Amino acid sequence: MTTQTFDVAGMNCTACVMHIEGLEDEVEGIESIDVNFKQQRMVVEYDDSKVTQQDIVQAVERVGYAATVQESE
Amino acid sequence: MTNLAVVFLTGLTTGGLSCLAVQGGLLASSVAVQAQDDFAHSSADSIAKNGSAKKHVALPIALFLASKLVAYTILGLLLGWVGSALALTPQLRAIVQIAIGIFMLGTALNILKVHPIFRYFNIEPPKRITRYVRRRSKHGDGRLITPIFLGALTVLIPCGITTAMMALAIGSGSPIAGALIMAAFIIGTSPVFFGLAYFATKLGERLHDKFLKLAGAVVLVLGLYAIEGGLNLAGSPVSFSVFVQSMASQRAASQQAANQVPTPATQDASGSSQQPSSAGTLNMIATSQAYSPQAIQAKAGQPYKLVIDSQSNRGCGRALVIPALNLQATLPETGQFVIDLPAQPAGTLRITCTMGMYNSRIQYK
Numbered sequence: 001m002t003t004q005t006f007d008v009a010g011m012n013c014t015a016c017v018m019h020i021e022g023l024e025d026e027v028e029g030i031e032s033i034d035v036n037f038k039q040q041r042m043v044v045e046y047d048d049s050k051v052t053q054q055d056i057v058q059a060v061e062r063v064g065y066a067a068t069v070q071e072s073e
Numbered sequence: 074m075t076n077l078a079v080v081f082l083t084g085l086t087t088g089g090l091s092c093l094a095v096q097g098g099l100l101a102s103s104v105a106v107q108a109q110d111d112f113a114h115s116s117a118d119s120i121a122k123n124g125s126a127k128k129h130v131a132l133p134i135a136l137f138l139a140s141k142l143v144a145y146t147i148l149g150l151l152l153g154w155v156g157s158a159l160a161l162t163p164q165l166r167a168i169v170q171i172a173i174g175i176f177m178l179g180t181a182l183n184i185l186k187v188h189p190i191f192r193y194f195n196i197e198p199p200k201r202i203t204r205y206v207r208r209r210s211k212h213g214d215g216r217l218i219t220p221i222f223l224g225a226l227t228v229l230i231p232c233g234i235t236t237a238m239m240a241l242a243i244g245s246g247s248p249i250a251g252a253l254i255m256a257a258f259i260i261g262t263s264p265v266f267f268g269l270a271y272f273a274t275k276l277g278e279r280l281h282d283k284f285l286k287l288a289g290a291v292v293l294v295l296g297l298y299a300i301e302g303g304l305n306l307a308g309s310p311v312s313f314s315v316f317v318q319s320m321a322s323q324r325a326a327s328q329q330a331a332n333q334v335p336t337p338a339t340q341d342a343s344g345s346s347q348q349p350s351s352a353g354t355l356n357m358i359a360t361s362q363a364y365s366p367q368a369i370q371a372k373a374g375q376p377y378k379l380v381i382d383s384q385s386n387r388g389c390g391r392a393l394v395i396p397a398l399n400l401q402a403t404l405p406e407t408g409q410f411v412i413d414l415p416a417q418p419a420g421t422l423r424i425t426c427t428m429g430m431y432n433s434r435i436q437y438k
Contacts, residue, residue: 012184013195018203025208034200038192 001031002048006056007041010065019063027051027059041070077257080238083295084261087287088234133220138263140224145255148228152242153251163306163394163401166246166427170303173240177296180237184289196236202229237292244299246427302429308396314432318367355414357424357433359383359390359404364424364433373419373437379412392427401427 011017017035020042024033029050035042044056053069060067156169179194238258242251297313304312355377358365371377383391383404391404395412404410414422414435422435 012186014197014203017197018207021200021203022207037195037197038189040189040192 001045003043003045004053005041005043005070006067007070008065008067011037011040020060020065023059077253080254081257081261083291084258085264087291088258089262089265134267137220137224138266140221141227142256142259144225144228145259146252149242149255150248150252152239153245153248156243156246156251157248162399163396167303167307170244170306171300173244174296174300174303176240177237177292177299181289181293181296185286198229234292237295305425305429305432306394306396308423353377355379355435357381359386361385361387361390364431367433369435371435371437374416376416377414379414381410383408383410390426390431394425394427397422
């Protein structure tokens with residue numbers, strides 16, 4: 001299992017947090033998504049044999065937000 | 074009482090769309106169970122012809138919204154009760170109201186994305202709750218129970234504007250007023266929820282950003298309104314209404330000086346009518362619209378009876394407060410109410426309502 005932090009842009013309130021966290025039930029391979037609204041970032045735990053970082057970024061874009069991988073991770 | 078029409082319009086114009094992202098998802102899940110059943114029994118063509126799917130879908134939408142209305146009304150009742158328990162004194166109520174106003178300003182500035190620091194005004198329910206609500210919505214197993222259950226659960230996932238309304242309900246200091254505020258807001262949001270769910274368009278998403286800005290502006294104004302009320306309630310010499318009264322006084326005084334016309338006995342410098350005080354009695358009228366006159370002249374060092382004529386007074390103006398005397402009174406809807414005022418030094422004695430929205434003052438000279 002891999003853990004990766006992403007910066008997320010476009011969140012306005014708790015609704016957006018729930019929207020993005022809902023991807024953990026929709027994208028196969030994602031174990032959990034923990035969104036931090038105040039820091040505008042999310043920590044994703046995923047199975048890298050089933051899903052890639054690019055897949056996660058695209059899934060977030062599909063629900064209306066922008067995600068970028070944090071390079072420091 | 075807070076202007077329920079404004080609260081309703083806030084829900085109607087901005088609240089619905091700004092809260093739609095998450096609660097709309099729950100609503101869609103409520104409808105999905107029914108819709109799947111409909112499509113299993115009817116062809117797409119026959120649905121298009123007779124609209125039977127829409128008819129069926131309308132029921133879970135209505136149940137969802139009715140359940141949500143009931144849940145939020147009960148929440149408003151509880152918040153108003155909490156507010157009434159907190160508001161033991163006018164001073165404490167003023168502090169609570171100013172704090173609520175600051176929270177609303179922070180919420181507005183967060184919505185408007187003025188600075189990242191305002192994100193701290195966003196209330197996030199525990200992740201366990203949001204996760205439970207989300208998953209429950211996707212595994213609905215009851216056709217009618219599910220929308221009712223999910224509608225009630227929206228109370229656990231309020232968005233920014235809803236939390237601002239919740240703050241307003243606490244500030245009302247009354248269970249009934251709190252319930253009315255939340256009910257008016259939720260009723261206001263319902264047409265947007267119903268419309269979008271019923272017609273299943275993407276209109277909301279496209280207009281979401283624009284409406285968010287409008288929503289932020291509305292909450293900003295409501296926040297300033299709450300702070301203004303709190304300042305008046307605290308008897309603060311600094312508030313918007315005091316500033317307006319001061320400007321009006323200055324304007325009237327300068328006009329009088331320019332025209333060299335003496336002020337009539339029944340007019341004060343600010344132009345608001347007042348009655349001459351005599352025989353130790355001061356008169357004031359309280360209606361649903363205002364306290365009048367805005368200024369009453371009195372002699373310093375003399376006790377008075379303040380006779381308040383309450384006329385069809387159904388608003389929060391019935392809950393009168395004189396902050397400096399730590400005095401609270403509930404006026405009759407119609408009838409006279411007398412307050413014994415002890416002798417006061419020269420200066421201004423503010424009279425307001427529990428929300429700080431109705432104002433008058435006695436000027437002791």
